[in-house]
Amino acid sequence: MFSTIVVGTDGSDTADRAVNRAAGLARLSGARLHVVSAYSPENVRLAGGPGPEASDWSIGSDYKVNSVLQSTIARLSGEGIEIAQHAPKGDPADGIIEVATREQADLIVLGSKGMQGARRVLGSVPNKVSHHAPCDLLIVNTTAQVGS
Numbered sequence: 001m002f003s004t005i006v007v008g009t010d011g012s013d014t015a016d017r018a019v020n021r022a023a024g025l026a027r028l029s030g031a032r033l034h035v036v037s038a039y040s041p042e043n044v045r046l047a048g049g050p051g052p053e054a055s056d057w058s059i060g061s062d063y064k065v066n067s068v069l070q071s072t073i074a075r076l077s078g079e080g081i082e083i084a085q086h087a088p089k090g091d092p093a094d095g096i097i098e099v100a101t102r103e104q105a106d107l108i109v110l111g112s113k114g115m116q117g118a119r120r121v122l123g124s125v126p127n128k129v130s131h132h133a134p135c136d137l138l139i140v141n142t143t144a145q146v147g148s
Contacts, residue, residue: 005032005033036095037069039089084103110129
């Protein structure tokens with residue numbers, strides 16, 4: 001059925017629902033699961049450093065992404081599936097598409113968060129991926145209550 005599945009996560013409860021669906025599909029089909037969480041570095045102004053003036057430092061929010069990826073991988077470790085992690089720098093949708101293209105994914109799995117209301121019009125990760133996916137795309141309904 002599937003040999004390579006890509007799933008995007010930001011560590012939220014709704015993203016975890018999509019990750020769980022992707023992991024279930026990977027387990028059933030023997031697919032390798034690629035977990036993607038993108039980040040953008042942020043500039044921060046630090047005062048009180050060794051010099052007389054405040055300094056600008058570019059720090060990466062990759063520390064949060066690494067935590068999200070490690071937590072997700074640890075949670076799925078007993079599932080009996082092969083998992084790879086990716087933390088591309090930049091736009092999450094672009095990162096997911098890039099990983100799916102590079103890994104020759106059969107399927108991308110995403111949560112539906114952002115598919116309704118203003119974000120649907122202004123843009124969202126699932127909306128952008130749906131227009132540029134190099135393979136099949138499963139958008140998991142993550143707005144429904146758990147157990148519904």
